[in-house]
Amino acid sequence: MSISLNTIVTGMNGGPEAIQQNFNNVKNELDRMNGSIVDIPKEQFTPINGLTVDSNSCYCRIYKFNNFAIITIGASVGSVTMKSWAFKEAVTIPKSYLNGFSKxxxxxxxxxxxxxGWLYDSNFDxxxxxxxxxxxxNEYNNKSLGLDVAGILYN
Structure with missing residues (x-):
């Protein structure tokens, strides 16, 4: 939290106004920090590219603030059949939940x-x-994998 406050001294000309401005600055910063929480329903997760998804394992919570949001998202995908060192798009959620964030x-x-003990990466676009x-x-032949991601959304 970063707030710029005016220095106020006894007998200062415009002191009451400066005090009010300091209160306004603190209130504005608290309002900026006060966000909202959005839970994306598990039914909104759509598997793609021949994968399946265990909808009971799906979760997404977005903690929204004015200029950024914190997101935690995950799903268990099945029917993963892929060569080693390969990339695949796995599960989508509606972009409307992301409030236009681009990064x-x-x-x-x-x-x-x-x-x-096989390594793999999951990420969020x-x-x-x-x-x-x-x-x-490793080459995956009809495996199930958990995809879990947490990070910050911003522009």
């Missing part, structure tokens, strides 16, 4: 691991409302 930055590494999957050194 996304992960909070953590995109790398995930299967029960077998804000311009398409899309969870993606990138296999690493």
């Amino acid at each position: 996304f930055r992960n909070f953590k590494d995109t790398r995930q691991i299967t029960d077998d 804000v311009t398409k409302g899309l969870l993606t999957l990138y296999t690493r050194g």
Whole structure:
């Protein structure tokens, strides 16, 4: 939180106005920080490219503020059949939930691991409302994978 406040001294000309301006600055900053929370219903998750999705595993919560939002999103996808070192678009959500944000930055590494110890990456494309999957050194034959992403949306 960054607020610029006016210095006020005893007997200052315009002191009451400066005090009021300081209160307004604090109120405006608190209003700016006060956001809203949006939960995307699991029925809004659509698997693509021949994958399936366990709708009971789908979650997305967006913490919206004036100029940015924090998003946590995930889904369990099945029927993953891919060569090693391959990219696939996996699951979409309606872009209307993203309020026109055009950029996304992960909070953590995109790398995930299967029960077998295989590495893969999941990511989120804000311009398409899309969870993606990138296999690493293993070939996947009808596997199920969890895609989990958290980060910040901004312009």
